[in-house]
Amino acid sequence: MIPMLLRVLGHQYARPVRRTVALMTTAAVVEGLSYALLVPVLRALFGSTPEDAWPWLIAFGAAVAVYAVLRYAGDLSGFRVGTTLLRGMYHRLGDHLARLPIGWYGPGRVGQVSVLAGRGVLDAMAVIAHLMAPYISACVTPLTIVLVMLAFNWQLGLAALVAVPAVAAIQLWTGRAMAAADAERTERDHEATGRVIEYLQAQPVLRAGGRTAERFRLLDDSLRELRRASRRTVLSALPGAVGLTLTVQAMFTVLLTLGAYLALGGNIGAAEVLTILVLAARCADPLLSLSDIGGKLRGARSELARLDAVLNTEPLPEPREPIRPERHDLEFDSVTFHHGDRTVIDDVSLSVPQGTRLAVVGPSGAGKSTLLQLLARFYDVDAGAVRIGGVDVRAIDTETLMAHIAIVFQDVYLFDGTIEENVRLGRPDASDAEVRAAATAARLDDVIERLPGGWAANVGEGGALLSGGERQRVSIARALLKNAPIVLLDEVTSALDPVNEAAVHEGIERLMAGRTVVMVAHRMRAIQRADHIVFLDAGRIIEKGDHDDLLHRSGRYAAFWNISLTP
Known part of the structure; x- marks a missing residue:
């Protein structure tokens, strides 16, 4: 996503984008590491001297405060970079459209360009401002928590680690399964926009023909196809969402069962089992959000691909050594x-x-x-x-x-x-x-x-x-x-x-x-x-x-x- 974003916008934006991604990643890692402090907190609370939990609670609060500052800085940087990218994208797209040959603006281009220059650019540029932080958090924070589990108890950590490739495989499979449905929905969306514009432009003809009370068949058909394509998109996303939910729930069940087995065997205490379950529950929320975030990212990637295609359309070549005519024949x-x-x-x-x-x-x-x-x-x-x-x-x-x-x-x-x-x-x-x-x-x-x-x-x-x-x-x-x-x-x-x-x-x-x-x-x-x-x-x-x-x-x-x- 980031390489395509930089290719579309230009590499002059690489530094602020990478800085923002690094800041968001650091915040996600700090969030995951802060949960490691729950281990000594719960040990002290369930031990013979609960008052020993105070230093760890203070440390946990400080870690959360550091995370909050980093998350705020990352989100603020994302908004600022997103605004800069949006302005740069509009300027670049506008300048490029002005240089394209008139023949490029054929039938159907009005709807396509209007969608692309409106919602398309906003969706594509919203990646940094709105999607990147939750996506990085949904990926990096659970992975950090799993590493914390490994450091705390290798058996429980290894069990949690098994879920990582399963979640990644489901995301990849969902993306590939939805590619065709997403493309069809976008095509129908552009067609419907063109039909709406056509319907508005045809009002004088429709009214002159006394057909104002009739429905516009071409527009109705287009909207009907858009509805069907939207339904197919939702149905295509359903198996991935269900599969992700089942995988997360199965991971939680496995950890609960394994933790109970280890506790009954005397290999681990009740406080440690409770800590593992708390960490596992904290992993579940961001992982379950991946389905929704992944769909939005796929949509943004599709818009980026269309922007890239337009920007790669060659304008009429300019002469390297232009000649100025002296006559006007x-x-x-x-x-x-x-x-x-x-x-x-x-x-x-x-x-x-x-x-x-x-x-x-x-x-x-x-x-x-x-x-x-x-x-x-x-x-x-x-x-x-x-x-x-x-x-x-x-x-x-x-x-x-x-x-x-x-x-x-x-x-x-x-x-x-x-x-x-x-x-x-x-x-x-x-x-x-x-x-x-x-x-x-x-x-x-x-x-x-x-x-x-x-x-x-x-x-x-x-x-x-x-x-x-x-x-x-x-x-x-x-x-x-x-x-x-x-x-x-x-x-x-x-x-x-x-x-x-x-x-x-x-x-x-x-x-x-x-x-x-x-x-x-x-x-x-x-x-x-x-x-x-x-x-x-x-x-x-x-x-x-x-x-x-x-x-x-x-x-x-x-x-x-x-x-x-x-x-």
Whole structure:
């Protein structure tokens, strides 16, 4: 567990973790040794001079006090180290997730990452703060007591020692038996979380269809499977818990029987037998808790393994000697890109001179948005090259690449904050005048005047308090403020009403002025003024040219254009 924890977090945390484990182990040993003082205490109490027990009682009290101090120090160290590990884990996981390719965030990842970043991280990091001390105590204290028994009476100590491998074997067997059940339950848990998120996101569709009173079958099925998996997990743990209980009870019975036999034979006194039974009873409690603690540790280990898998996912490689492009022309050179088994882009070659506009047209699923994503290096191509200013995007470091590109997508996400904070994401160091100018150019000032609070108006999580057109204006203002030389537009007006579309179109025209632009649009009128147009289908360029030229050819583009004119 500890090696995996350090591998996931980094070995810079090794020293405080090992110090904490050593402190907890020392406390457990002192606790076990303190019970050795019960031997002279009980001998004196059952002897002819009970008052002789006072010095041993004082020594026992002092030992317990030392144990209490060590246990407090160990627990406090565990909490502090656990808090440090939790903070470090969140920072490392967040930084790593931000570096992973966008293609990694496929279907099902939202539920998986939300569980992992929430309860998963907390459970994994709780090992040091909450589980390590009781686990070490449950293992080390009984073992120390057994050694005390051996020193006191080798026959009784040897009988107790026989239980050690039996308890260890039961723990190992239980862990292996529950591995499959634990994995299944975790998988069902992640699936159920994803279904809950899906159910919440599907509320507009369900309500529009008049199905608010119906149960969501996919969610119900997922929760039902989670319940079954949880039941199987409990049933898998039952034999181990029962076996551990029987082993501990059998050990206690054996010690009682052997102690009585030795006492009747005159080999040991009643005080010694009573002491052995007290020590054995003190062994029983922590050993019985191993079943519960072991289950929690297995859960934490599973979360650590999943964190390790995510952190071992390779981000897109950064160039060792990055090159900064001096021009802003774009080029696709025999580009091929696969998504799973599907070829999304198939041997595409095209160029966009600096300061010109390229429009990409085609049916849904043709690969239009993927072209924009390859330009922004959301993915790496499987063959060929994507270049900016003659430089392969793989040779440009991410910060420089993103500084050269402004992206406006159809689905705009705004962070829970004010309008000004969301606009400033484009360039955080911009002056107030620059922010206001970008808002005016994007026609966002009309929205700000209508909202209570103006610039300080909160947009809600995801921009939920704004309409789609208003969110799009914020996105355009952000892109204008960024003032990047390359602009990528993906269906920015396809879902807007006429008023918002006109306002957004005006902002887009200002954003595109003097920049290299690649736009994807289904509304054909939005691309008439493009310098170059390519028609994409099934990942291949079918036609290319300007608007008038493509209309005269009466090909696929002309057919799309004619359909768009049909009322």
